[in-house]
Amino acid sequence: MYDFKSIEKKWQNYYEKERPYEVNLREAKKPFYNLMMFPYPSASGLHIGNMYSFIGSDVYGRYMRLKGYDVFEPIGFDAFGIHSENYALKVGKHPAELTPKSIEYFREEQLKKIGNIFDWRSEVNTSDPEYYRWTQWIFLKLYEAGLAEKRESTVNWCPSCKTVLADEQVIEGKCERCSTEITKRQMSQWFFKITKYADRLLENLDKLDWTEITKNIQRSWIGRSKGATIAFKVEGKDEYIEVFTTRPDTVYGVTYLVLAPEHKMTGSLIKADQESLFDDFLKTVNKMDEATRTSIKREKNGIFTGSFAIHPLTGERIPIWIGDYVLAEYGTGAVMAVPAHDERDYVFAKKYGLEVKQVIECSPEELPYTEYGVMINSGPYTGWKSEDFIEKVGEVHEKIRPTVNYHLHDWCVSRQRYWGPPIPIIYCDKCGIVPVPEEDLPVLLPETNDYIPDGSGLSPLARNAEFVNTTCPKCGNPAKRETDVSDNFLDSAWYFLRYVSPRDDKQPYDPELSKKWLPVDMYIGGNEHANLHLMYSRFITMALHDLGLLHFEEPFSSFRGHGLIIKDGQKMSKSKGNIVNPNDYFETHGVDALRTYLMFMGSFLEGGDFRDSGMDAIKRFLNRVWEIANLPEAKSPLELKIKMGETVEKVQYSIENIKYNTAIAAIMEFVNEALKYGSIERQLVIDLAKLLAPFAPFISEEIFELKGGKGGVLNAGFPAGYEKYLKLANIEIPVQINGKIRGKVLVSQGATQDEVLDVLKEDSKISRYLEGKEMKKVIYVPDKIMNIIVS
The missing domain is CATH 1.10.730.10 (Isoleucyl-tRNA Synthetase; Domain 1)
Known part of the structure; x- marks a missing residue:
């Protein structure tokens, strides 16, 4: 009987003492960077889902070591942020006291026991000043490049966590961490201009060796759509309402406009006799989360402003409505309604008795007709095909211009919490916004017992006068520090860079080592981070590359997103x-x-x-x-x-x-x-x-x-x-496609149908006969022949 307890203890001690699989980063001949997502120290211990991810990544790293590679497999702790802080609050401990204890338990009682080939010399901790000094440095580099700015915006607010959330941290209208329904607030926040990289983030996906489901999640979130922006003049005013549409071919069918309640122009459009009605409507809308407002199934509600717009092509008066299903953050915050050719607009028009004007050829009983087709009732463009009009839309009218729109929004990085890196900005009455000089980094997070958020919208640091009050590094006058901390996803957006030189006190990463080891060769982790950590890491890497600070623009050459574990057929939960x-x-x-x-x-x-x-x-x-x-x-x-x-x-x-x-x-x-x-x-x-x-x-x-x-x-x-033995076992299987022999594949005796299909799909001479075609039928005679019918 195998005495696993004594033998496992023996080899755990051996790994701890001898470290047989650590590599010399400078002298390694065949470098292979094997990365796994580092954990939050925000619970009493790592759960089985964490282990699933870590072990799955380690399996690949150990295999590559067997294949002769110098495998670098670092580990660390994503210690700053809302997860660790909320756990500390839950158990009644200060995060600065509890987090190190959690890390010690994770490291000594769990991670060192599971047999992973971790390189503990490279451990990083995001709450260490020598780490977040460089997180702040990255913030300053983006600020200098014009990629970080502070601006007023409607933001997602979690009433439970008492902080702003990025769009990617809101799932179906709820906080991704605590599932509390979010509300909207108007606040001044710091944003990273990730939208400037939308096209590159999207186009580079085609070149990445990533799990396809992960790439599709990112494609969907970036949400690139081609269309046109159309400007409708407000009647009696020198103002225009701009709308974005992917169907400019239906512009002649516009019978009303709908604005988001939060649109900047609603206040000036509401007539006096509609003001009380609008106030009540707005109160109702403010209680709804985004998912509810945009739900296809929910009945849409609206009110008429009393104002009209002028159609740019026909000159007709078009009523301007406000609808609870339109969001200020998406597109322009206004939509042109074409009820004959949009299901949502059709239902809204029927409810409020608004005109339905057909402009794409179809039978009346097909309305709303949402396909492309031949344009009718469209002035000089009657008889045109939809696609032709869309192609030439830029030539139609000066108030109609071709536009590319994105679902992706700029990354809000301000957090009104205590446990995080202070944003390295100073406000001076004379000089305005002043970045903290690099030589003054890190801006240390002060030790304080007054760290619990109060829901006011201000960070707990705003109550710390000793921290807030400083002097302007430009003019020397009294000044104030920024009191928000940065999103912990900024901490984790660059940690893979720090692993190669975690003790370097002169630079965030050693250029020589980064050129040797980066980008990461294989990264394994959960797909739930596709729109958060993975997207943000790609953005930060691209930005640093453009600033001449990195030699590569994509952080992870290969990524594999793993599945989730359930227990006895049910999702795990306390x-x-x-x-x-x-x-x-x-x-x-x-x-x-x-x-x-x-x-x-x-x-x-x-x-x-x-x-x-x-x-x-x-x-x-x-x-x-x-x-x-x-x-x-x-x-x-x-x-x-x-x-x-x-x-x-x-x-x-x-x-x-x-x-x-x-x-x-x-x-x-x-x-x-x-x-x-x-x-x-x-x-x-x-x-x-x-x-x-x-x-x-x-x-x-x-x-x-x-x-x-x-x-x-x-x-x-x-x-x-063993090749000589395999030759005795392998046989050639002829592959017949639609009755014609297209080649032979070498497989082991007794190979299954799926195994033969896997091999032939990798054979370029045979697989070309399957490209773009559907396999209708597969007939496999074991060890004899494979017959495939395609269409």
């Missing part, structure tokens, strides 16, 4: 009592069993269902591995060597494609086969340990040492030399 504490399984099943099960219970990129019965099965599997390691040594039959060759091939393919569960399944098949014999060759046992090492490090190290290995199993290289 209320259901099904939260999994990994430490419990360290004691009952062992770290190796937990690691292996997490990677085996389902596709890593899709997630899986954690069940205790599965943990028991993996524990039994590792005991069978141990049994093989202790079999008498003797020459093994050819069949077992062929099986090992097939296993090596499957494990390599599966890990490189992040199909960890199929890699473990292949190892299990070999173990079952090997147990049929009463003895086994030493080299087969060593290679079994190597294959298992990415998943179960400690038993693999023990077996490797047991068989005479020295210096750590990952330093011994990936199993090799």
Whole structure:
């Protein structure tokens, strides 16, 4: 029986003392930067979801070490921010007191036990002044470049967290952290101009080796749409209302305009007899979150302002309405309503008895008709095709101009909390906004017991006179400090740069080391960060690149977004009592069993269902591995060597494609086969340990040492030399597409249909016959022929 407790303790101590897999960053010959998302120290301990992510990333790093790369796998703590501060408030501790204790527990009792090849010399902590000094430096660099500005804006306010949130931190109208419904406030805030990078952020996605779902989330959030901006003159005034539309071909069908209640012009458009009605309407709207206001299913409400606009092409008077479904932050905050060709406008028009004017050819019963088509009732453009009009829209009228619009908004980085890096700005009555000189960084977060937000909209630092009052670095007169701290997503937007030189007190990152190690080779983490951390990291990297401070513009060459874990078929939650504490399984099943099960219970990129019965099965599997390691040594039959060759091939393919569960399944098949014999060759046992090492490090190290290995199993290289055995097992399968033989693929005997399809899709000569076509039918005769029908 495998004594996992004593052996795991032995190798944990070995990793701690000998650090066999740390690399010399300056002298490494084959650098490979393997990154995982660092944790918030904002709970009593890391949960199983954290472990799932960390271990999944480490599996890839350990594999690359076996393949001969100098793998750099750093770790640190995202210690500043609302998560850590709220946890401290919840347990009645000061965040400056609790956060270091949380970090120590995470590090010593959890992360050092799980067998990851962490380089602890490179640990960073975002609440360390020597880290946030450079976070503030980045803020100043963006300010100098005109990419950071303070301005009045309607912002998202979380009543529970008592701070402003960026758009990306609001999920369906609720705070992404605490799920409280957000409200809107008019406040002066600091913004980063991420919208200036919208096109590059979008276009670069096509070049990135990222999980497609992650790229699609970012594409959707950036939300680039082509259309036109049309200006409608307000009747009796020298003012215009601008609207953005993706369907300028329907402009002749506009029968009314709708403005957001918060639109800057509503006050001047509301007639006196409508003012009380508008005030009541506004109170109702202010109680609604964004998701409710924009919901397709909800009935839309509005009021008539009493004012009219003039149609730029027809000269007709168009009533101006205010609607609760229009948002000031999106587009121009105003929409042109074409009820004949838009479902929402159609319902609104029917409710309030507004005109419906058809301008795209269709039968009346098809209204609202939302497709493109032939234009009718459109003046000189009657008979034109929609697409032709859109193509030439810039030639139609001076008040209609082609426009590209984005869903993406500038990043609001101001936070009215205590636990974060103070924004390095000073306000002087004479000099205005003055950046803190670089030599005065860091602007230290003051120690204080008066740090709880009061909901006033001011940071707790605003109550600290000693911090607030300073002198202007330009003129020497009395001045005030900025009292907001920056969003903790700024801390994490550049941490991967600091890892390469965490103790450098002269610069945020060493240029020589960054050129050698960056960008990151492989980054693995959760897709829930697609619109927050990943987007912001890309923006900061692009900005620093444009300023000549980085040699690359994309931070992560490869990214793989993993799935989520559920427990016994249900989402994990405290209320259901099904939260999994990994430490419990360290004691009952062992770290190796937990690691292996997490990677085996389902596709890593899709997630899986954690069940205790599965943990028991993996524990039994590792005991069978141990049994093989202790079999008498003797020459093994050819069949077992062929099986090992097939296993090596499957494990390599599966890990490189992040199909960890199929890699473990292949190892299990070999173990079952090997147990049929009463003895086994030493080299087969060593290679079994190597294959298992990415998943179960400690038993693999023990077996490797047991068989005479020295210096750590990952330093011994990936199993090799089995090609001659594979040739005895591989066969050629003809591939027939629509009745014609298009080539042959080499696969192992007994390959499944899916395995053959995977191989042929990577064969350029065969796969070209499948491009852009749909596979209607697949007929596979095992070891004989693959027949595919496409259309």
